[in-house]
Structures are given as C-alpha cells and as structure tokens.
Amino acid sequence: MPQPLCDVSIKGELFFSAGVLRGSPFAGDVAYVIALWAHTDGDIASILSRMLKADIAVGTAMYLALVSSGSQKSALKAAAKAALPEWQEILLRVILSVTDPLRTERNQFAHWVWGHCTEVPDALLLTHPKTIVEHNASFRQRVLEMPDGRGVIRPMPIDDTKIMVYRKADFDYAIQAAERARDLYRLLYASIADPTVPGPREQLLGDREIRAKADRLSKDSTGETRALLLL
Numbered sequence: 001m002p003q004p005l006c007d008v009s010i011k012g013e014l015f016f017s018a019g020v021l022r023g024s025p026f027a028g029d030v031a032y033v034i035a036l037w038a039h040t041d042g043d044i045a046s047i048l049s050r051m052l053k054a055d056i057a058v059g060t061a062m063y064l065a066l067v068s069s070g071s072q073k074s075a076l077k078a079a080a081k082a083a084l085p086e087w088q089e090i091l092l093r094v095i096l097s098v099t100d101p102l103r104t105e106r107n108q109f110a111h112w113v114w115g116h117c118t119e120v121p122d123a124l125l126l127t128h129p130k131t132i133v134e135h136n137a138s139f140r141q142r143v144l145e146m147p148d149g150r151g152v153i154r155p156m157p158i159d160d161t162k163i164m165v166y167r168k169a170d171f172d173y174a175i176q177a178a179e180r181a182r183d184l185y186r187l188l189y190a191s192i193a194d195p196t197v198p199g200p201r202e203q204l205l206g207d208r209e210i211r212a213k214a215d216r217l218s219k220d221s222t223g224e225t226r227a228l229l230l231l
Contacts, residue, residue, distance in 0.1 A: 002170045005117065005125060005163040012119025014158065016132055020116045026124050029171040030109050036178040037106040043185045047092075048076060050192055051083040073100075086221055087228040088192055091204060094213040095188055099181040105174055120165060127163040134159070184210070205229065 021027045049056045062075075073096055080089040113132050115125035135158040166174075184207075190200035205211050218229045 001173070002126070002164040002166045005120075005160040005165055008123075008165045009117050009119040012117040014115055014117055014125070014163075016113050016115035016125070016127070018114075020124070021114050024114075024116075024124055026166070026168070026171050029175060030114075030124075033106055033171075033174050033178045034110050036175075036182055037103065040178075040182045040185055043182070043189055044072075044076070047185065047189050047192060048079055050189070051076075051079040053083075084192065085195070086225040087201075087218070088195065090214055090217045090221070090225070090229065091188060091191065091201070091210075093217060094210055095184050095204075097213060098209055099184060102177045102181045106178060109174070115163070117165075123165045123167045125163050126166055131159055131162045201228070 021030065045062075046056055048062070052062075076092065076096065080092045084092065108126060111129075112126050113129050115127065117123070117125055184204065187200040187204050190197070191204065195201075205214060214229050218226050221229075
C-alpha cells in the first residue's frame, strides 16, 4: 500500500507537473490501470444492456451518459433488481461492493496530480489537486510582518500527510486490483448471459471475498437462491 510522504521523506524537493509522468518508468503502469478500467466499463455497459434487453450500443450510451460512478451504480442496482434472478442480483451487488475501492484508485490515477521527490527517486507522488491549490494559494495569502513594518510572503509548507508515495510494489498491486475487477465483471457477464453454465458462477464464488459477501447478503433469500450461491 502507498505510504504518506510524511512517513517517507521530509527533506526532499517536491515537483508536481504533467512532465513528471512523461519521464517516469511508471507512466506505463498508470496508463495500463486507467486503460483496464476503460475496458471494464465497456463490460459493465454490456451487462446493463443485457439486463435492459437493449442493443449494446444503446446500453453503453446510457451507461456512459451517467457521469458519476454513483449514478452508474444506482442504475445497475435498479436494473438488476427488476431484471435478474435473485442470485444474480446478489452477485452484482457483491461485485460492486468489492470493486468500489479499486475504482477509487483508478479515479485518483486519472484525476489527481502526480509528482516527484528528489529524496525518493524510485517512486512517484500522488495527491489531490486541492493539496497543490492550497499550497500555491499560501504564497499569496500568508504574510510575515517584519520589524520595520514591511511584509514578506512566507508560504505554508505543503501538507505531506496528503501526498502518497507509490513505488513499484504499489503499482504492481494497483495493476493486480484492476485486472481482478476486469475478471470479476467478465465472469458476472458470463453468468448472466447463460445461467445454465455453472462455471462462471463457480469461479466467482471460489473467490473468498465474493463468497463471504454473498453468504451475508443471501441469508434472508429463498432456498433456491441460497442453493445457487452455495458450492
């Protein structure tokens, strides 16, 4: 897991710019995580299309028109509740729950600000744009009064508790997480497309986290649903 910069370095010079990524050996990892999620969103749109019994192009257009991930999730849950057998609807809810944190990291990769620290050359830094904005604003707003009445600008130090340090192991983990999300949605699509084939359902329920969450959500379900979610 990435660490806050405050736990790694307190002396190095910091640089935050678009050029940081261009010169980094981890740029391909960042792009790959984002690209994986782009394909996963296509698979999710296909799931929505099947639930709506709509052409894939229509379902994809609808899904992508829902700008926020919260709206997309609400649409999926509502469609699943109306269109799917209970066991499939439970699996969709479980997978949404499991992959939400993984999508959050993808969103940070795509929308946050990348940086570099001279004291940590084997890593990239990542922080919310607000961290940079607040630091830059302090150059204009914080004034130190001198004895002779003059004022000089004394910027506040950047909040290094909100800057995360990503090393190779962290990027490897992010890639594994994005690949896992892709695989889960592909298995879900297969289980919805042809529920008579048990393989995809069995693979999903073979995942320890998926199985545990499915067990909890199916406690009050019908006997048929519980039987399908037990291996």
